[in-house]
Amino acid sequence: MTPVLSVSGVSRRFSTDVLKDVGLELSAGELVTLVGRSGSGKSALLALLAGFDQPDVGEVQIAGVPTETPPPWSTMAVLPQSFGLLDELTLEENVAAPMLFGGGPVADALARAGQLLARLGIGELKRRYPTEVSTGQRQRVALARAVAGRPKVLLADEPTAHLDHATVDLAVRLLLDFVGEGSACLVATHDPRLTARAHRRLRLVDGQLFEDQ
Numbered sequence: 001m002t003p004v005l006s007v008s009g010v011s012r013r014f015s016t017d018v019l020k021d022v023g024l025e026l027s028a029g030e031l032v033t034l035v036g037r038s039g040s041g042k043s044a045l046l047a048l049l050a051g052f053d054q055p056d057v058g059e060v061q062i063a064g065v066p067t068e069t070p071p072p073w074s075t076m077a078v079l080p081q082s083f084g085l086l087d088e089l090t091l092e093e094n095v096a097a098p099m100l101f102g103g104g105p106v107a108d109a110l111a112r113a114g115q116l117l118a119r120l121g122i123g124e125l126k127r128r129y130p131t132e133v134s135t136g137q138r139q140r141v142a143l144a145r146a147v148a149g150r151p152k153v154l155l156a157d158e159p160t161a162h163l164d165h166a167t168v169d170l171a172v173r174l175l176l177d178f179v180g181e182g183s184a185c186l187v188a189t190h191d192p193r194l195t196a197r198a199h200r201r202l203r204l205v206d207g208q209l210f211e212d213q
């Protein structure tokens with residue numbers, strides 16, 4: 001089966017060699033974690049996979065097709081380390097936005113947004129704005145928005161960094177259900193509560209990618 005996301009021979013240099021000859025494949029149904037020390041290149045790799053940055057050499061393919069520009073959100077969604085919520089929209093509107101861009105009915109999009117927020121323990125906050133909730137609550141909104149449109153691939157950058165133990169459990173269950181419906185997810189994380197439940201674990205060391213056994 002063609003992997004949903006594949007990377008071969010990718011290198012990227014900024015002032016030093018951040019990524020060296022990185023290769024990886026991500027298949028439908030997989031929750032894969034990416035660990036590595038702060039500054040090891042996790043976010044840089046996610047930016048290349050998302051099409052926000054281009055490798056110096058090497059190739060990124062989605063479903064066998066090389067990517068050069070960011071793919072549509074319905075194909076690949078991103079949960080950035082800084083969340084990227086829109087402050088002018090309520091929490092439920094933020095979550096619904098990708099579905100509305102996809103042309104879905106407003107009522108359905110808002111209903112799904114409300115369900116996802118409730119699953120993450122913040123259903124009662126859905127009419128508030130991002131500036132009116134806590135950092136961990138904003139992080140959950142960004143997670144709900146990332147899975148809302150059922151993208152084929154989700155790239156998530158430290159999605160549990162601001163969450164308490166019980167809330168991490170809600171987030172991991174959501175991600176496992178999301179990949180269980182046929183998507184794939186790559187998560188950069190320092191969080192052992194997430195790596196422990198992933199299907200595969202990758203590690204960046206000195207710019208090279210290794211698979212933990």
Ligand SMILES: Nc1ncnc2c1ncn2[C@@H]1O[C@H](COP(=O)(O)OP(=O)(O)OP(=O)(O)O)[C@@H](O)[C@H]1O
Nearest residue numbers: 014015018036037038039040041042043044045081
């Ligand atoms: N656009 C850029 N220009 C120059 N250097 C960059 C750029 N992006 C990343 N870097 C450098 O690449 C290295 C990897 O950064 P990156 O943000 O990928 O680390 P990280 O593993 O995500 O760290 P953290 O766990 O702290 O989020 C760092 O040394 C960083 O300074």
Ligand SMILES: [Mg+2]
Nearest residue numbers: 042043081157
């Ligand atoms: Mg990072």
